[in-house]
Amino acid sequence: MRARVSLAVLLALLAALPAFAGSYALSVATLILYFAYTGQAWNVMMGFAGQLSLGHSLYVGVGGYAAGALFFHYGIGPWAGLWVALLLCVALGVVIGFLAFRFGISGVYFALLTIAFAEFTRIGFDHLDWLGGPGGMFLRVAQRDIWDLANFRGPPLMYYYAMLFLTAGAFALCYFLLRSRAGYYWQAIREDEEAAQALGINTFRWKMLAVAISSAMTAVSGVFFAFYYNNLFPEQIFHISRSIEIILGPVIGGVGTLFGPILGAAVLTLLSDGITEALAALGWEIPGIKQVFYGLVLLAVVMFLPNGIWPTIAKKLRL
Amino acid sequence: MSSSLQIRQLSKSFRGLKAVSSVSFEVPEHHIVGLIGPNGAGKTTIFNMVAGVYAPDAGEIVFDDKSIQGLHPHQVCTAGIGRTFQIVKPFAGLSVLDNVMVGALLRAKSSAEARKRSQDILAKLNLDSKASEPASSLTLPDRKRLEVARALATRPRLLLLDEVMAGLLPTECDQMVQVFRDINRAEGLTILLIEHVMRAVMALARGIVVLHHGEVVSRGTPEQVVRDPAVLECYLGEETEV
Amino acid sequence: MTWDLVVNVVIAGVLTGLVYGLMALGLSVIFGVVRVVNFAHGEMMTVAMYAATVLFAAFKLDPFLAVLPVAAAFFVFGYVMQAGLINPFITRPEHSQFMLMVAVAIIMVNALLMIFGPAAHNVQVDYQLESFELGKILLDKARLYAAAAAVLAAAALFAFFKFSLTGKAIRACADSYLGARVVGLNVKRLYALTFGLGAACVAVAGCAMVLLVDVTPPLGPYYTLLAFVIVIVGGLGSMTGALLGGVLIGVSEALAGLFIAPSAKSMFSFGLLILVLLLRPQGLLGRKQ
Secondary structure (H helix, E strand, O other): OHHHHHHHHHHHHHHHHHHHOOHHHHHHHHHHHHHHHHHHHHHHHHHHOOOOOOOOHHHHHHHHHHHHHHHHHHOOOHHHHHHHHHHHHHHHHHHHHHHHHHOOOOHHHHHHHHHHHHHHHHHHHHOOHHHOHHHOEEOOOOOOOOOEHHHOEOOHHHHHHHHHHHHHHHHHHHHHHHHOHHHHHHHHHHHOHHHHHHOOOOHHHHHHHHHHHHHHHHHHHHHHHHHHHOEEOHHHHOOHHHHHHHHHHHHHHOOOOOOHHHHHHHHHHHHHHHHHHHHHHOOOOOOOHHHHHHHHHHHHHHHHOOOOHHHHHHHHHOO | OOEEEEEEEEEEEEOOEEEEEEEEEEEEOOOEEEEEOOOOOOHHHHHHHHOOOOOOOEEEEEEOOEEOOOOOHHHHHHHOEEEOOOOOOOOOOOEHHHHHHHHHOOOOOOHHHHHHHHHHHHHHOOOHHHOOOEHHHOOHHHHHHHHHHHHHOOOOOEEEEEOOOOOOOHHHHHHHHHHHHHHHHHHOOEEEEEOOEHHHHHHHOOEEEEEEOOEEEEEEOHHHHHHOHHHHHHHOOOOOEO | OOHHHHHHHHHHHHHHHHHHHHHHHHHHHHHHHHOOOOOOHHHHHHHHHHHHHHHHHHHOOOHHHHHHHHHHHHHHHHHHHHHHHHHHHOOOOHHHHHHHHHHHHHHHHHHHHHHHOOOOEOOOOHHHHOEEEEOOEEEEHHHHHHHHHHHHHHHHHHHHHHHOHHHHHHHHHHHOHHHHHHOOOOHHHHHHHHHHHHHHHHHHHHHHHOOOOOEOOOHHHHHHHHHHHHHHHHOOOOHHHHHHHHHHHHHHHHHHHHHOOHHHHHHHHHHHHHHHHHHOOOOOOOOOO
């Protein structure tokens, strides 16, 4: 009961945020929600089905480029582009999943496989001139004042609510998934795949489902990214640093939990922004300092709170 | 008397070593049959072939008049065969109830139905008081019971028990024996069990198959097998608990 | 495109590949024995390269001489890291351990960025511009010396594992953690020793590599991935496999750079990794697990 009330309060606060937050705070909040959503998408593969993907930037990139390219070359709006992005990313995820599961690749080898695919794609896209090559693809931005939902253009407020909607939706989706047969089966597979099979679970099929859902959700992140930032570079979007950024939220917040990715994203973004601001105020604007901070937080969490921050906090707050 | 499980000329080699050599036996429906023999005789290999973990090199496995050799483990379970593992494999991060629910969801039409069935099974195995505990906190005997409960939740018609009594005290063993006797009598569950604990085998089994070096060396009722000189010979020097 | 050019490119690839091989050897030892997925391996290599540049800038110390202090420092660092940081993680789930090294890698690479900035650093020694001529074949002196150093270090490591008692003890740990403890080996100390050795390999490889390429912080993750590609292609648990894999990757990178485009060379390595993972996960010379 406490949990539901707290959740409702949080949602209300987030919905009302733009009323009392400045434009900078709003952009930070949008970023937090972006990482919360994408982290939640990754969490479906790792936290639910136990498959460690370190190449999730692949889906963000493919999703973003798919919708972006359609808009750039043919003027096709993001809503139609979204379907193409979803299709491509799910297909990719299914291929990777199929290759991995059929050939019995798991654990660190699976992680390396996902990295290899992302890197391969990164370098490949650098050589695709139709997509802009290494110089990048730039989507034209009409104006930032009017709400143009058809082309997903508008003020920062629109993007904030879009991301809030996505994050809340992801949370709801995962909540219902966890309580369904899928949730039980995924957790069983994660704990002990052999035992799961002995109970009649077609582990291959269920793992593929997790991969498909995860990659589909991440495709949406990519489309959002493309139309929010309006520029796409292979070096940037497919880079392994992006993949690591995606997992930081869930790992710090709590892999496999519902609220972990959201909490982790919030903690990470707020603290890192705070530190960057503080250091800038002191005159220390050194490239790399934010990432060192990320690394230290990750190190601390992995060493001392291996299940993430959320389980500890949830227990303290008795949620 | 119809057969639940028929094993015909089953063979399996691992890298040249013949683990199971042309083994044939039957498990009649509603019976409890014991599969015994010294370590390395090939008992678990046979289990693993029935359960679909390995495909046999040769031979047939027929369950309920349907050929099942070569099926995947999950298909074998869906066909009606449940199994436990020699070294128990609980879903450590889940609660006891959730462990059993994973099994129950196979046949249940809803989560509610699965939950009801799981609670009933836990009660039968004296685990209902621990339903919300994490499986990782259970003692070994309780983990063994959980393993059995989970397999039972899939509504099997044949249950494969792999050394379920190992590590249990005599009183715990007797309790387990009673549970199996009750289920066999009440629901007609056919059971094939691998056991070293002779106390349990003698108490439960209606028929025994003795395996040694991958071959059947004797079969019959417990009384017959215990007196068979071939059996005594293969156990000479081995420790048995009676 | 003359035949001589191709031959020279292949030879250069082999020589560079031997240095890659030494780097991968360090990972093979660490991954193969301690089972730690050292995601900071390439970053460690990069640190070694920077160390060599610093020593050169400060003392005009030739990288091959810098090997001694750098390798010693790395040995200690590796030992301490395993003993202090990683050992408690042996019993933890795999992804936990993985994340630990990812964190270390992030800290390393960005600390380098903070200290040295994004611009390239290098050493400038006379013999980098000289080469031996064998007919039409040109052997860059620097590359030849680097490869020689790599082979020497690898040989020393081989000898250690084959002939010394400690080496055999470490191999025992690799085969069976529990068994090793049962016979009384201090496995944790041996793990730390192994990590130290692996780190020392990386140090030597780094000092050699700095003669061949300029160092920038992004090399860290690149070398990490490369090391994993080599170890997996060459075969986990096989030291010869690591060297062979290194040479293979060195040559294929060189040829890809020549025939396709320099920027596409690593694409080939990743494609190879995918193929090997799918078709022959034990690698060319590895043991099937």
